[in-house]
Amino acid sequence: MSTPPATPLVQAQGIVKRYGPTVALADGRLTVLPGESHALVGRNGAGKSTLVNVLTGLQAPDEGTVRFDAEPAPPLADRDAWRRRVACVYQKPTVVPELTVAENLFINRQPVSRGFISWRRLRAEAADLLDTWDVRVDPEARTADLKVEDRQMVEIARALSFGARFIVLDEPTAQLDNREIERLFARMRSLQDSGVTFLFISHHLQEVYEVCQTVTVLRDARWIVTAPVAELPRAALVEAMAGEAITEQAVQVRDVDAGAPVLLDARGLTSDAYQAVDLTVRRGEVVGLAGISGSGKIELAESFTGLHTPSSGTARLNGKRLPFGDVQAALRAGVGFVPRDRHAQGLVFGMTIGDNATLSVLDRLGRFGFVGTDRKRRFATDLIERLDIHTEGPDQSVSDLSGGNAQKVVMARALASDPHLLVLVNPTAGVDVKSKESLLSRVDTAREDGTAVLVVSDELDDLRRCDRVLVLFRGRVVAEYPAGWRDHELIASIEGVDHG
Template sequence: MTVSQPDAAHLDSSAGSSDTEAYLQLAGITVQFPGVLALDQVSLDVRRGEVHGLMGENGAGKSTLLKVLSGVNQPAAGTLSLNGVVQQFTTTKAAIEAGVAIIYQELHLVPELTVAENLMLGALPNRFGVLDEKALLARAMRELERLGEKIDPAQQVKYLSIGQRQMIEIGKALMRDARVIAFDEPTSSLSSRETTQLFRIIRALKAEGRAIIYVTHRMEEVYELCDRVTVFRDGRHIDTFEAGEGLDRDRLISCMVGRSIADVYGYRPRAAGDVQLEVKGLLGPGLKEPASFSARAGEIVGFFGLVGAGRSELMKLIYGAVKPAAGEIVLKGRRVRFATPRDAVRAGVALCPEDRKQEGIVSIASVSDNLNISCRRHFSRFNVLNSRKEAQTAKEFIAKLAIKTRNGETPIGTLSGGNQQKVILSRWLAEEIDVFLMDEPTRGIDVGARSEIYGLLYGLAEAGRTVIVVSSDLAEVIGIADRVLVMKEGRIVGDLPKAQATPDALIKLALPR
């Protein structure tokens, strides 16, 4: 892929001729809202041709900093410089005109407009005051070709995948000749293929000398993509590190949360009880051979593997979301058959899915509705809902799990990922669930909120429930599981007790032949 070449005059003026000097520099930035010091004298610099990672828990100040950079928030103190020239962005238009682009997690596109119209929104070509559609499509096609995207420029954006929409946002930034591009959690909704494509484009942008800020919760992305990484905590700049293999993961986590990695996972050993779930020869889509394993009451069993190993597919077969071709499930010594997820829930098996937003919640519905959606049948007589009982249940679990929400009527889509996950857990705690299938339970959740989720999982195990955790995070699965099963290419290839579940052992089993 070839992206537009940088404007040499713009990038190489006397103020910043060296690649080791900052192209973007924020110094002593302070932002205060009523009762909240969102940024406290924060400084950050980004060099041309650099991918600079920005990490921290939710509320650390990352989003506020991006809003300062984009002209949404004006700082009470501090300076922002581009190529050595102090800037004051009082509007988003001023930031865009200065060459700054923010690719937000919630993309700013107009679904009803075409790809071409979105790419050139605000600068549509015209002749004599009339839209020049021929020129519009031609310019859009050139931009899409540079991005390596085979998308019809006349297609409405609403029909595109999330990954394709993100490419349109990047195309908008390049058509405006952005020299500073910030990505806010860009892979949170992308597939593995789309993530690979995004990384390829970011590397191309880096090679062109653009200054890139990359906000993420995912440590593996920092190691793969970033040159340096800065950590914020409680609105303050904590430290900046050179990225790469020399960057100690424990030190990075400690900076983000103010405590050690052992404290983050907080492993709590416990005695396991009788076998509660047995999977015998289960076979179906995504599996290359029959899968068999057992899990005990009070046990946390981890499932590790690379993308495409078949872990999520196995969970959906157990849960009844996908019909198995062969095999059986034994629950508490009794053979069961789940034709649907409803059958599984009523038997005491629940799944917290990998794609929380698409499969786990109804984002426009309230916290109460999402929490009660399964157990609602317990609160109705003659098909009439007992709304008071629902509200009471929601209030109880909001307090019990410390869900950060104004009340039960708040739309769940406005909550953080960690609080959404707590609502899903509350849904199943309101049922009589014995086996919890947790597929990537902390994906997109900051480190501090992860500790809370882990505490809830330990609590379930200590209460005699069986917890199965599917995770792509090697440190997580080692940190919280009593034993780890490894899957590779649709097969279970290892079952290691905690003492033997080392990074080397798990990676060796998970890698393709």
């Protein structure tokens, strides 16, 4: 007599979520069985975060249903009901570092005696909770003093104390070394044996095979496949993430002048995020940096812009030593920069388009600290035309612009100084298809102008514009791909999949 199938602990079907014209999730599906560790994988932009937001009650889907133990999900406003069903442990901790472990475990629900917090009961209940789930942490320890893995376990214990038995782990290994990862996985298996179910989100596909029983793949905001991990070879998993149609696209091969002078020459760059990196970019060459989160690719690129100071190593631009740790000095040395977050780092929203576009060249537009208004306006208008920024003119507030046009303003400012080195970090993130193509065409123009370009991106379309792509994995350059790579090869290298 066959065993009836288990009722799914969590089931999401037909989830659709839109943000204005952007479809973040077109067909989200997930079925997680009790007691399993279920991997959710997909490249950046596949829809994983949106699905997690819906599963944890942070956002309501526009279409589709979520059920827990075959019961409909609670109303969004009933936070207590959501806490009893699901919790997410994010890559960045949500504990309060200055509070003790006990205080974090029972924050906003401390035991009270005669109108006052009973600290003795608080410590005792915290010790019981930690003991129940075999979390070996001192309840009186300051949370800031804990290792990352122990902070994660405190967050898991806190979630379990509400009654939740479904825990979402979002990139839990990003800040852990190999030994800490092994301990985390051992604790996950122990908790599974105690009836806890995990949704495991990771870019390290090797970890999926180590700790998960089932995997669901999202691609281009849609569900692609759900399968037992043991029955899905690595090559098939990468293909599901990359897409068969895309896999067949060969990248246009360009002739790079091997005799062109080296504009950027970095040797032995080392920091907390990357180790012993050698990197050259020639005049008129576009070099891509690819890697998963935590690979060190962004920190490496930002070092050339003055945002970080390596602990060792040197970089020269046009033969002159590039200053580290000084953004203005890097700008004067000839570095143009499009940062990863245009809202937080790229734009001053209280200013006009013209003001934003010319911030990097004010010293050219006037003398003795005075900027010529007409000269600045002409310069800004020329930039607006060059980058096809859809605007009423340079005096319009930058806050009125769409995402694509706002990003063009950031690009305009980076190009305004005629840089020797152009550093682009996620240059097309969150923009529409037309704006994306317009921004990438500026990369081609910069190449033709003889600029050295460094492109850091999770988007394969961005990396296709590159003459070669360096892949970083855990802080080291592990592979180099000349133009002509195919998607599945590059993705396998980025994700650390060993085909050997």
